[in-house]
Amino acid sequence: MDARVGALxxxxxxxxxxxxxxxxxxxxxxxxxxxxxxxxxxEVYLSNPGxxxxxxxxxxxxxxxxxxxxxxxxxxLAAFVRGDWGFSFSDGRPVLARIVERLPASxxxxxxxxxxxxxxxxxxxxxxxxxxxxxxxxxxxALAAVGVSIPAFWLGLMLQLxxxxxxxxxxxxxxxxxxxxxxxxxxxxMPAAVLAFVxxxxxxxxxxxxxxxxxxxxxxxxxxxxxxxxxxxxxxxxLPNALAPVATVVLLDAALMVPGAxxxxxxxxxxxxxxxxxxxxxxxDYTVLMAMLMVSSVAVVAFNLLADLIHAWLDPRxxx
Amino acid sequence: MRSxxxxxxxxxxxxxxxxxxxxxxxxxxTAPGTSRLVVGYDRExxxxxxxxxxxxxxxxxxxxxGLVTTNEKMEIVPLLAASVPTLENGGVVLRKDxxxxxxxxxxxxxxxxxxxxxxxxxxxxxxxxxxxxAYNPESTDGFDxxxxxxxxxxxxxxxxxxxVYAPYALQFVRGTLPRHxxxxxxxxxxxxxxxxPLGTGAYKVAxxxxxxxxxxxxxxxxxxxxxxxxxxxxxxTFIPNTNTRINQLKSGEVDMVVMFPWDKYRExxxxxxxxxxxIDGNGYExxxxxxxxxxxxxxxxxxxxxxHAIDRSLISTTILEGLAPVTHGPVQPVSWAHNPKVRHxxxxxxxxxxxxxxxxxxxxxxxxxxxxxxxRFSFTLITQAGFAVRENVxxxxxxxxxxxxxxxxxxxxxxTSISKLWFEGKFHAMLHWWQLPADPELAxxxxxxxMPPAGRNINYVSDDALTTLVYAADRTVSQAERTxxxxxxxxxxxxxxxxxxxxxxxxxxxxxxxxxxxxxxxxNTGPFWNVHAWTLE
Numbered sequence: 001m002d003a004r005v006g007a008l009x010x011x012x013x014x015x016x017x018x019x020x021x022x023x024x025x026x027x028x029x030x031x032x033x034x035x036x037x038x039x040x041x042x043e044v045y046l047s048n049p050g051x052x053x054x055x056x057x058x059x060x061x062x063x064x065x066x067x068x069x070x071x072x073x074x075x076x077l078a079a080f081v082r083g084d085w086g087f088s089f090s091d092g093r094p095v096l097a098r099i100v101e102r103l104p105a106s107x108x109x110x111x112x113x114x115x116x117x118x119x120x121x122x123x124x125x126x127x128x129x130x131x132x133x134x135x136x137x138x139x140x141x142a143l144a145a146v147g148v149s150i151p152a153f154w155l156g157l158m159l160q161l162x163x164x165x166x167x168x169x170x171x172x173x174x175x176x177x178x179x180x181x182x183x184x185x186x187x188x189x190m191p192a193a194v195l196a197f198v199x200x201x202x203x204x205x206x207x208x209x210x211x212x213x214x215x216x217x218x219x220x221x222x223x224x225x226x227x228x229x230x231x232x233x234x235x236x237x238x239l240p241n242a243l244a245p246v247a248t249v250v251l252l253d254a255a256l257m258v259p260g261a262x263x264x265x266x267x268x269x270x271x272x273x274x275x276x277x278x279x280x281x282x283x284x285d286y287t288v289l290m291a292m293l294m295v296s297s298v299a300v301v302a303f304n305l306l307a308d309l310i311h312a313w314l315d316p317r318x319x320x
Numbered sequence: 321m322r323s324x325x326x327x328x329x330x331x332x333x334x335x336x337x338x339x340x341x342x343x344x345x346x347x348x349x350t351a352p353g354t355s356r357l358v359v360g361y362d363r364e365x366x367x368x369x370x371x372x373x374x375x376x377x378x379x380x381x382x383x384x385x386g387l388v389t390t391n392e393k394m395e396i397v398p399l400l401a402a403s404v405p406t407l408e409n410g411g412v413v414l415r416k417d418x419x420x421x422x423x424x425x426x427x428x429x430x431x432x433x434x435x436x437x438x439x440x441x442x443x444x445x446x447x448x449x450x451x452x453x454a455y456n457p458e459s460t461d462g463f464d465x466x467x468x469x470x471x472x473x474x475x476x477x478x479x480x481x482x483x484v485y486a487p488y489a490l491q492f493v494r495g496t497l498p499r500h501x502x503x504x505x506x507x508x509x510x511x512x513x514x515x516x517p518l519g520t521g522a523y524k525v526a527x528x529x530x531x532x533x534x535x536x537x538x539x540x541x542x543x544x545x546x547x548x549x550x551x552x553x554x555x556x557t558f559i560p561n562t563n564t565r566i567n568q569l570k571s572g573e574v575d576m577v578v579m580f581p582w583d584k585y586r587e588x589x590x591x592x593x594x595x596x597x598x599i600d601g602n603g604y605e606x607x608x609x610x611x612x613x614x615x616x617x618x619x620x621x622x623x624x625x626x627x628h629a630i631d632r633s634l635i636s637t638t639i640l641e642g643l644a645p646v647t648h649g650p651v652q653p654v655s656w657a658h659n660p661k662v663r664h665x666x667x668x669x670x671x672x673x674x675x676x677x678x679x680x681x682x683x684x685x686x687x688x689x690x691x692x693x694x695x696r697f698s699f700t701l702i703t704q705a706g707f708a709v710r711e712n713v714x715x716x717x718x719x720x721x722x723x724x725x726x727x728x729x730x731x732x733x734x735x736t737s738i739s740k741l742w743f744e745g746k747f748h749a750m751l752h753w754w755q756l757p758a759d760p761e762l763a764x765x766x767x768x769x770x771m772p773p774a775g776r777n778i779n780y781v782s783d784d785a786l787t788t789l790v791y792a793a794d795r796t797v798s799q800a801e802r803t804x805x806x807x808x809x810x811x812x813x814x815x816x817x818x819x820x821x822x823x824x825x826x827x828x829x830x831x832x833x834x835x836x837x838x839x840x841x842x843x844n845t846g847p848f849w850n851v852h853a854w855t856l857e
């Protein structure tokens with residue numbers, strides 16, 4: 001056991017060191033890509049005829065956009081690593097504050113949809129694998145195919161029409177302007193359901209494939225030969241092995257779900273990080289976009305590591 | 321089948337758990353009273369400082385009032401000023417040195433929400449703050465021509481302009497900055513003010529929840545009297561998705577959606593309890609013809625031919641369902657400066673073909689597209705993505721150009737990208753609208769020295785006579801004289817067929833049928849200009 005903990009510690013340390021150059025490269029690429037997107041923070045002012053060339057020049061200087069690109073990048077990077085994330089180009093508030101205030105909504109949505117998606121995907125994937133090629137398996141697979149292919153915005157709008165406009169059971173969007181905690185929870189139902197459905201569908205398919213593979217292994221057959229019942233064989237022997245690769249997918253999806261729930265957040269006017277990203281992109285709010293891209297990159301690296309640690313924990317061969 | 325059941329059971333459980341406590345919820349459907357109005361708004365403001373924002377000032381105008389505002393007929397009416405200064409009432413005096421003095425007299429009874437009187441010192445401070453290099457407002461237009469401000473008494477401010485500035489009456493349409501709050505501070509970072517500005521209006525900012533909503537509450541002791549406003553709470557919820565906004569209107573969660581797209585008209589008009597207000601706006605959809613990037617547009621006959629080639633009434637009656645009237649120039653009928661007698665170009669493909677023939681464009685190789693000196697008449701027509709109506713209109717234009725042997729390729733771009741393209745002149749033709757201020761400002765769009773970056777002349781037209789006219793209008797204060805000059809300018813623009821005007825931009829606002837006092841507004845002043853007078857029955 002100690003050797004295993006030590007191995008995991010070494011893995012963590014190695015990954016942390018490797019992450020530094022990786023994140024640097026990512027920041028450079030992200031900065032460059034943002035410059036390649038046509039239009040910048042100044043162009044958003046052009047729709048007002050009262051904004052004249054001298055105003056544009058003044059605003060460009062005020063935002064530091066008149067400096068050479070490399071200088072903009074270096075000064076951004078130097079400040080960023082010191083923890084100074086700068087000010088939003090669109091509203092002048094600190095970038096960190098703008099992101100942090102959106103986190104509770106994002107984490108709430110992430111948590112609820114993770115729980116829902118796992119609650120659906122775990123049993124569905126196992127049952128489909130165990131009852132492979134039966135009508136149950138085919139029904140699950142069909143539903144999963146629907147979930148993978150259905151556009152989130154369409155599903156969201158349909159749910160709104162049925163549950164908000166038609167039945168009046170649930171609020172259609174927002175997070176509730178007033179009301180207590182429980183009342184506000186109903187705003188979470190539809191966005192969480194949409195996000196969960198889409199992810200559950202994909203995870204069900206992964207888990208089913210993984211389980212089928214593991215169930216074919218000699219050790220599962222050996223467990224059967226030792227007289228263990230089917231339930232124990234599946235839950236104690238096959239499942240931990242099948243879960244290892246699925247855990248990686250789930251964690252990576254989860255890392256991307258915070259900034260990546262863009263469509264769901266937009267349809268449901270959910271005030272999370274995803275809608276901040278859409279808004280910042282529309283206004284070419286470079287400082288906010290860079291910070292969000294860096295946070296997402298760090299999250300992907302961290303969740304990747306976490307997935308590897310879990311994988312290694314579940315399967316000691318990986319750690320060694 | 322069992323696992324499909326598992327998923328739905330999970331969802332249903334969460335739904336039930338949530339609904340269980342939901343009866344006291346704040347969704348608009350359960351609060352239909354007369355004291356609260358929920359507005360589904362398409363975007364969150366960047367700042368509530370009216371001088372800093374680059375987004376429509378709908379929310380701001382409920383809180384911060386201008387010295388004047390523009391009403392539903394686009395007339396400039398006094399708000400915090402006792403009257404609008406003019407030459408006739410002695411409020412405007414032209415000086416011999418070419419400058420002008422404008423005297424603003426303020427209403428005596430107006431106080432800021434904190435009880436401090438609103439005075440000429442605030443007017444003076446506003447001019448100085450905007451002209452100060454320390455502050456970065458969106459625009460300093462007009463302010464930068466004011467050399468000094470005298471305040472002979474607390475209710476009189478005299479502005480000295482170094483030259484004649486025709487739109488002087490709209491100088492303070494965005495209001496004034498409170499000196500006692502902002503003096504000596506960095507306004508760009510004064511977030512206490514920028515997020516909850518101190519105003520004199522019917523409402524004050526009670527709460528701004530980022531990404532969710534802004535809640536305005538009635539300001540106590542509003543200067544018009546305690547009976548205003550009748551609606552005590554205005555809740556602006558930010559719902560960027562148009563379909564969602566309209567779903568919320570249907571479910572009763574929001575009461576009101578301003579400026580919704582034309583293609584949703586039937587759907588919204590059919591919602592019970594919702595009234596749709598249509599008002600002709602001060603904007604016009606048109607096709608800009610960039611003469612610099614596509615030299616064929618430099619030939620007047622070609623531009624006239626392209627204008628004759630388009631069946632504008634067909635577009636207006638079919639795609640636009642009669643909502644947007646055909647227009648013939650940049651100044652719309654709602655404006656005092658509108659000239660109805662400019663040249664009209666009827667839909668006449670034969671005339672279009674004849675003009676193109678005359679200009680030397682023939683289909684010499686029979687491929688259906690005209691050519692001249694080995695060059696095909698083939699250009700790109702850019703327009704903004706995400707507007708269903710505009711995308712449809714672009715396709716009609718493409719088809720009708722094709723009928724006269726002209727090939728147009730439609731390209732869609734997102735809003736910020738397209739701004740960059742037109743500002744750099746990197747396009748051939750563009751389908752878009754200009755939303756003009758209440759004071760017609762044609763020089764910016766048509767003077768020969770106002771091509772980007774110096775202005776918005778993106779037709780890249782260079783006409784001496786027109787340039788003389790539009791600048792003369794800018795240097796004239798008398799409205800009768802300006803009307804005459806601007807009328808001539810409009811006639812010149814139509815004669816030269818500088819761009820292809822299509823239709824006026826009608827504004828559609830969906831409000832509760834029981835809302836009284838609502839009028840809409842043709843300008844960017846926005847429909848909340850008279851919010852103090854609204855009542856819910």
